[in-house]
Each structure stands twice: as structure tokens, then as C-alpha cells.
Amino acid sequence: MKGTYKILTVxxxxxxxxxxxxxxNAGNEDRVGQSGASExxxxxxxxxxxxxxxxxxxxxxLEAMYTNVAGVAFTAKTELIFSHGMFLKGSGIGxxxxxxxxxxxxxxxxxxxxxxxxxxxxxxxxxxxxxxxIGTFTPNLTNINISYAKMFSNSIYGGLTVKVITERIxxxxxxxxxxxxxxxYITGLNENIMFGITLKNVGPRIKFNGDGxxxxxxxPTASSLSTVxxxxxxxxxxxxLNIGGAYDAKLAESHHLIIAANFSSNSFAKDQYTLGLEYRxxxxxxxxxxxxxxxxxxxxxxxxxxxxxPSAGITVQVPFGKxxxxxxxxxxxxxxxxxxxxxxxxxxxxxx
Numbered sequence: 001m002k003g004t005y006k007i008l009t010v011x012x013x014x015x016x017x018x019x020x021x022x023x024x025n026a027g028n029e030d031r032v033g034q035s036g037a038s039e040x041x042x043x044x045x046x047x048x049x050x051x052x053x054x055x056x057x058x059x060x061x062l063e064a065m066y067t068n069v070a071g072v073a074f075t076a077k078t079e080l081i082f083s084h085g086m087f088l089k090g091s092g093i094g095x096x097x098x099x100x101x102x103x104x105x106x107x108x109x110x111x112x113x114x115x116x117x118x119x120x121x122x123x124x125x126x127x128x129x130x131x132x133x134i135g136t137f138t139p140n141l142t143n144i145n146i147s148y149a150k151m152f153s154n155s156i157y158g159g160l161t162v163k164v165i166t167e168r169i170x171x172x173x174x175x176x177x178x179x180x181x182x183x184x185y186i187t188g189l190n191e192n193i194m195f196g197i198t199l200k201n202v203g204p205r206i207k208f209n210g211d212g213x214x215x216x217x218x219x220p221t222a223s224s225l226s227t228v229x230x231x232x233x234x235x236x237x238x239x240x241l242n243i244g245g246a247y248d249a250k251l252a253e254s255h256h257l258i259i260a261a262n263f264s265s266n267s268f269a270k271d272q273y274t275l276g277l278e279y280r281x282x283x284x285x286x287x288x289x290x291x292x293x294x295x296x297x298x299x300x301x302x303x304x305x306x307x308x309x310p311s312a313g314i315t316v317q318v319p320f321g322k323x324x325x326x327x328x329x330x331x332x333x334x335x336x337x338x339x340x341x342x343x344x345x346x347x348x349x350x351x352x
Contacts, residue, residue: 032304035268036235037165039141040178040201043067044097044115046083046347050313050333052290054262054276056244057184057196062101062349065113065147068182068198068242069159073149075101075109076325076351083331083347088306088340092120095345101147111147116140124170137170147180154191157184163201165237171212178203178237192248199241205234239267254282260290270294270304283327286315300338311335313345327351 043049045063056068062079064071078101085095099113119139123132143166149159161180167173182198213230244262251257257279264272276290289312296302297309313333320326328350335343 032269034236035238036174036206037167037176037178037201037237039115039117039143040163040165041238041240041269042087042095042115042117044083044085044095044345045081045099046085046331046333046345047286047288047313047315047349049335049343049345050290050311050331051260051276051278051288052262052274052292052311054244054260054274054290054292055196055246056182056198056242056262057194058244058246058248058258058260061351062099062111062113064149064159065099065101065111065145065161068184068196068244069147069149069161069180070157070182070184070196070198071149072101072109072111072147072159073107073151073157073184075103075111075149077103078352079349080352081113081347081349083345085343085345087117087343088337089342089344090340094118097347099145107151109147109149111145111149113145113147115143115145117142139169140166141168142166155186157186158182163203165203165206167208169212172208172210174206174208176203176206176237190248190250192250194246194248196244196246197242199239201237201239203237205236207232207234236268238269240269241265256280270296283319284317286317288313288315303338306337306340308336308338321352 043053043066045066048055048059048063048067053067059067060071060074062081081099083097087093087095095117097113097115101109101111103109121136121138124135124137125132144164145161147159147161151157159182163178165178166175178201180198180200184196187193209232213232214227216225217228218225242262242264244260246258246260249257260276262274272292272294274290274292278286278288280286291309293309296304311333315329315331317327317329320328331347333345337343
């Protein structure tokens with residue numbers, strides 16, 4: 001009975017969050033591009049990004065911290081991932097990520113991940129030195145995620161993530177927090193039908209602070225130079241609601257084909273529809289691909305996103321240890337873009 005109450009409580013809380021999200025005018029094209037912290041919408045993990053992040057219903061393990069935190073509850077014992085991404089190759093932007101999930105008790109999992117975006121060195125320019133030559137600075141965006149996920153029953157899994165957001169340039173810093181919450185539900189005679197729902201990036205507004213907002217100038221009521229501090233406008237976070245389903249079709253004893261679909265309702269971007277396929281051979285080899293559709297994406301003249309729709313990826317996994325219960329895997333994904341030479345992600349994972 002207590003377990004039933006817990007499940008109902010989780011669904012009720014998620015329902016409240018979904019209702020709140022619905023009132024954010026999700027998918028309103030008039031608000032496209034008006035949010036900040038857009039790095040929260042970038043999937044840094046090589047396996048799930050090659051699938052177009054379609055796995056709201058079926059992503060399991062550490063990478064579920066991005067797609068649907070409920071899937072973190074499927075961590076068998078310990079999972080570690082190191083990932084590097086070349087974001088919009090040719091732009092000089094790099095993404096480095098690390099994550100760790102650890103099972104605690106019989107039904108709970110704790111996880112932590114760090115994502116850092118670097119932009120290389122940028123020349124410092126001023127009014128008196130517009131050509132630079134007086135030094136460089138390095139912008140950096142960092143997200144720290146702390147997750148808790150729990151198995152409520154053999155069919156229902158839920159989770160919550162707290163995100164610490166930091167954006168920094170030479171003399172300005174913005175920081176804030178955001179929350180993700182999600183549910184995954186498994187059904188079917190062979191537990192091969194899956195559903196998921198998650199609300200992501202819910203949090204208060206953020207603004208920049210620092211010496212970069214101050215300057216030396218004359219105040220009308222004073223006769224000498226004074227330091228004047230300008231006000232910074234606040235910006236909202238890119239909240240999104242994702243609803244997905246998946247079906248695991250067993251083709252043969254060691255061959256699986258997973259079909260997944262996802263709908264993403266974005267508060268400050270166009271709504272997106274994603275369809276993905278993943279083929280698995282004995283969990284040794286995995287091939288995946290997806291297509292994400294949003295209004296105008298099929299025509300260059302109408303496209304408002306750098307992405308063109310498709311994505312693809314591959315995983316090679318090798319078991320080791322006693323009874324081959326542990327594994328080491330290398331993941332790679334590619335997402336075409338226009339312009340630039342696409343986004344590439346490569347990662348290494350260890351399951352213990």
C-alpha cells in the first residue's frame with residue numbers, strides 16, 4: 001500500500017509540473033530564441049545523441065540524466081562515462097563531459113555528471129584597442145547535474161535531477177539552478193512496450209553580474225569621474241516537456257530492433273517530433289539513427305535551426321569480468337548541421 005501511495009505521489013507531482021509547463025506557452029514561435037542557458041538543450045552523450053535524444057521512454061543508465069532521469073534507475077551497479085564532443089565542427093567549440101551513477105540499496109540510484117563547453121581563446125578588445133593585442137579570455141559554460149532515481153515497481157520508475165548552471169566570461173558570471181523530473185513506465189507481455197514523460201529545465205530566471213557591467217563616467221550631479229554599474233536583464237531557462245514511447249521488437253534470440261518516438265514541446269523553440277531506430281546484436285554491436293522534424297526544417301530558406309534533422313551513431317561493447325557481468329563500450333554519434341561540418345561525439349563507458 002505504501003508503494004502505491006509513493007507512485008501516486010510521483011505522478012501527482014509530475015502532473016503539477018506538466019500543468020505548469022503547459023502554461024509557459026510551449027512551442028510559441030514568437031518566443032523563439034528569447035531564453036538563455038541554451039547549452040541545457042545540448043545532449044553531450046555520444047550514445048543517446050546519435051539517436052536524436054528520442055529515448056524519453058527507453059534510455060537507461062547514466063545517459064538518461066539528459067533524456068529522462070527516470071532511466072537512471074536501471075543502473076545495475078556502477079556506470080562511468082567520459083565523453084568529448086566537437087560541437088559544430090569548425091567553430092572551435094568543444095564539449096567535455098563526465099558522469100558517474102551508483103546504485104544504493106535495492107531500488108535507488110544516485111548520479112552526478114559535469115558538462116563543460118569551451119570556446120577557445122578570444123582576443124580582448126576595447127574602444128582604444130579595437131584590434132586586440134592586449135590579452136585573451138576564455139568563455140566557459142558548466143552544468144553540474146545531481147540525480148536521484150528510484151524503481152517504484154517492476155513497471156514504474158521515477159527520478160529527479162538538480163542542475164547547477166554557471167556561465168562565465170572574463171568579467172561576467174551568471175549562475176542558477178534548474179530541475180528535471182521524469183517517469184518511465186514498462187508494460188507488455190514481454191515488458192517490451194515503454195512510455196516516458198519528463199519535464200526539463202524548470203527554474204528561476206538568471207542574470208549576469210560582474211565588473212563587465214561597470215564603467216567610468218561622469219554623473220550629472222558630480223564633477224568627477226565615478227564608477228557606474230549597469231543593470232543586467234534577467235533571462236528565462238529553456239523549459240521543455242517531452243513525451244515518448246518505444247517498442248522493443250525481438251527479431252531473433254540475440255537480435256533486437258527498438259523503435260522509439262518522442263514529442264518535445266519547447267517553451268522558447270519550435271515543437272519537435274523525433275522517430276528513431278536502434279538495432280542491437282547481443283549487446284555487442286548497436287547501430288542507431290533518428291530523424292527530428294520541426295516546422296520549416298526541410299527547406300533551407302525556412303530552417304531556423306542549425307540542425308537539418310537526421311542523426312546516427314554506433315556502439316561497440318565488450319563484456320569482461322566474472323560471468324561477463326561488466327562491460328566496456330565505445331560510442332560515437334554524428335549529427336549533420338548547416339552550416340559547419342556537423343556535431344561529433346565520442347565517448348567511453350564502463351559498466352561494473
